[in-house]
Amino acid sequence: MKPMNNHTAVITVVGHDTIGIIASVSAILAEKRVNIKDITQTIMEDIFTMIMIVDMTESTISIKELADILDVLGEEIGLSIRLQHAGLFNAMHRI
Amino acid sequence: MITDFEILETIQMFQEQHLDVRTITMGINLMDCATSSAEETCKRIYDKITRQAERLVSVGEDISREYRVPIIHKRISVTPISIVAASSGTKDYTCFARAMDAAAKACGVNFIGGFSALVQKGYTDSDRYLIESIPESLATTDFVCSSLNLATSRSGINMDAVRDMGRIIKQTAELTKDRDAIGCAKLVVFANAPEDNPFMAGAFLGPGEPECVINVGISGPGVIKSALETVRGEDLGVVAETIKKSAFKITRVGELVAREASSRLGVPFGIIDLSLAPTPVVGDSIARILEEFGLESCGAWGTTAALAMLNDAVKKGGTMASSFVGGLSGAFIPVSEDEGMIAAATKGALTLEKLEAMTCVCSVGLDMIAIPGDTPATTISGIIADEMAIGTFNNKTTAVRIIPMPGKGVGDFVEYGGLLGSAPIMSVNPASCADFINRGGRIPAPIHSMRN
Numbered sequence: 001m002k003p004m005n006n007h008t009a010v011i012t013v014v015g016h017d018t019i020g021i022i023a024s025v026s027a028i029l030a031e032k033r034v035n036i037k038d039i040t041q042t043i044m045e046d047i048f049t050m051i052m053i054v055d056m057t058e059s060t061i062s063i064k065e066l067a068d069i070l071d072v073l074g075e076e077i078g079l080s081i082r083l084q085h086a087g088l089f090n091a092m093h094r095i
Numbered sequence: 096m097i098t099d100f101e102i103l104e105t106i107q108m109f110q111e112q113h114l115d116v117r118t119i120t121m122g123i124n125l126m127d128c129a130t131s132s133a134e135e136t137c138k139r140i141y142d143k144i145t146r147q148a149e150r151l152v153s154v155g156e157d158i159s160r161e162y163r164v165p166i167i168h169k170r171i172s173v174t175p176i177s178i179v180a181a182s183s184g185t186k187d188y189t190c191f192a193r194a195m196d197a198a199a200k201a202c203g204v205n206f207i208g209g210f211s212a213l214v215q216k217g218y219t220d221s222d223r224y225l226i227e228s229i230p231e232s233l234a235t236t237d238f239v240c241s242s243l244n245l246a247t248s249r250s251g252i253n254m255d256a257v258r259d260m261g262r263i264i265k266q267t268a269e270l271t272k273d274r275d276a277i278g279c280a281k282l283v284v285f286a287n288a289p290e291d292n293p294f295m296a297g298a299f300l301g302p303g304e305p306e307c308v309i310n311v312g313i314s315g316p317g318v319i320k321s322a323l324e325t326v327r328g329e330d331l332g333v334v335a336e337t338i339k340k341s342a343f344k345i346t347r348v349g350e351l352v353a354r355e356a357s358s359r360l361g362v363p364f365g366i367i368d369l370s371l372a373p374t375p376v377v378g379d380s381i382a383r384i385l386e387e388f389g390l391e392s393c394g395a396w397g398t399t400a401a402l403a404m405l406n407d408a409v410k411k412g413g414t415m416a417s418s419f420v421g422g423l424s425g426a427f428i429p430v431s432e433d434e435g436m437i438a439a440a441t442k443g444a445l446t447l448e449k450l451e452a453m454t455c456v457c458s459v460g461l462d463m464i465a466i467p468g469d470t471p472a473t474t475i476s477g478i479i480a481d482e483m484a485i486g487t488f489n490n491k492t493t494a495v496r497i498i499p500m501p502g503k504g505v506g507d508f509v510e511y512g513g514l515l516g517s518a519p520i521m522s523v524n525p526a527s528c529a530d531f532i533n534r535g536g537r538i539p540a541p542i543h544s545m546r547n
Binding site: 010014038040049051055063064067078083084085086087088089090092093094095 | 097099101102103105134157160161162163164347348350351380424
């Protein structure tokens with residue numbers, strides 16, 4: 001179970017496992033002052049899946065700008081990286 | 096507090112099952128644009144729409160980006176033009192359609208609805224002018240949609256209007272025949288038209304609505320279909336429960352988007368329309384959901400029962416997810432806009448008569464159906480009359496959006512591409528109803544209209 005607040009976002013990374021995926025994502029987050037609250041990852045049949053819960057309270061950029069940066073990174077390393085406001089998941093899965 | 100499973104399930108819904116929010120529709124009151132000059136009225140219409148909806152598209156795109164929820168359409172609905180234009184002194188209403196079209200283009204939306212009239216009990220002079228202006232208006236604009244309310248359960252059916260609309264639909268087809276009669280795809284007639292419907296072609300802002308309002312239409316046939324694939328062979332109680340749970344989640348996405356759009360635009364939130372809206376994309380079809388129930392093809396016996404249950408379960412799940420549900424709220428069964436319906440109609444498993452039966456248990460009606468161009472206007476009126484009767488006498492919304500394709504017959508296709516899709520031309524019962532239609536007058540309101 002993941003802690004959430006209004007500035008919480010969810011990053012999911014899916015694709016072929018390679019060296020340094022977490023390092024490259026978290027380097028960007030550190031630079032933009034985005035705090036990682038939780039990480040889980042699994043590798044099933046060589047498909048890497050990571051779910052990261054981040055707190056953007058002190059972030060120097062908006063959620064839209066961070067999403068754009070992560071999209072570019074995703075294309076560079078050949079993975080799908082999605083950043084989404086956590087409100088979506090709360091709305092769909094909690095009464 | 097969200098689990099990994101829920102996060103991955105959500106992402107799958109968006110990435111693989113085509114979940115999206117179909118439309119954010121801004122309703123804009125135009126009553127204060129009425130003047131005694133057509134030119135001045137057009138100017139006010141344009142100014143008011145572009146002022147109110149200036150940020151609609153950019154706000155929609157921002158929300159889409161932040162939540163990663165595709166929002167397919169941003170649209171506008173306005174006060175029925177027959178009311179707004181009544182005192183303008185002109186009989187040719189095409190200028191108002193052009194003003195709406197120009198405003199829609201300036202705002203960046205892809206449809207604007209409200210070239211409309213509410214004539215369930217009779218015509219005002221303005222209603223007549225509007226109706227006669229429909230063919231030319233739809234032929235000379237790109238984004239304007241037109242709708243008419245011909246009947247209600249409280250007032251009965253205006254059969255003069257039913258008769259006239261058969262002719263108007265034929266004229267609209269004729270004027271746009273070089274584009275596969277696309278004018279008819281932008282024209283719909285209703286019984287019991289909802290005043291807060293966000294979906295085109297039938298969206299307009301009814302006289303009881305606020306100054307400006309945000310209404311949202313959801314989608315999600317692919318999500319329901321995928322959920323049902325996990326319960327193959329289980330009994331129908333399990334099927335109903337599975338649909339309800341999926342509908343809840345889909346509706347919550349719509350509610351979230353509606354609330355965000357409303358707060359960012361400073362415009363009140365109106366309703367969520369719980370309609371399952373298909374697209375011609377594979378995996379986004381209502382017909383395929385019905386087939387997942389266990390039917391060889393949509394249109395087989397059992398289709399109406401399956402559709403009734405689907406429609407009901409979607410509403411039950413959806414009403415739990417949002418307190419403000421309105422619009423059409425039910426499964427749509429357009430033929431050209433649904434890959435499975437196109438396939439069923441093409442192979443002859445789905446007929447016009449079966450579609451009529453299906454409209455008794457779902458929203459909205461005979462939708463995006465192509466018929467031979469030589470179908471008489473009175474027969475089109477007869478099709479409309481039957482559909483209006485189903486709505487009026489069963490206290491529900493029904494509609495007809497039908498395309499009599501000039502120069503084409505059964506076996507041919509109309510091709511629009513995009514979300515309007517393509518449709519095989521379906522055969523129409525050749526027996527005449529001309530004498531019935533030409534009687535005119537009104538079909539009285541049903542006995543159960545007297546509730547006071």
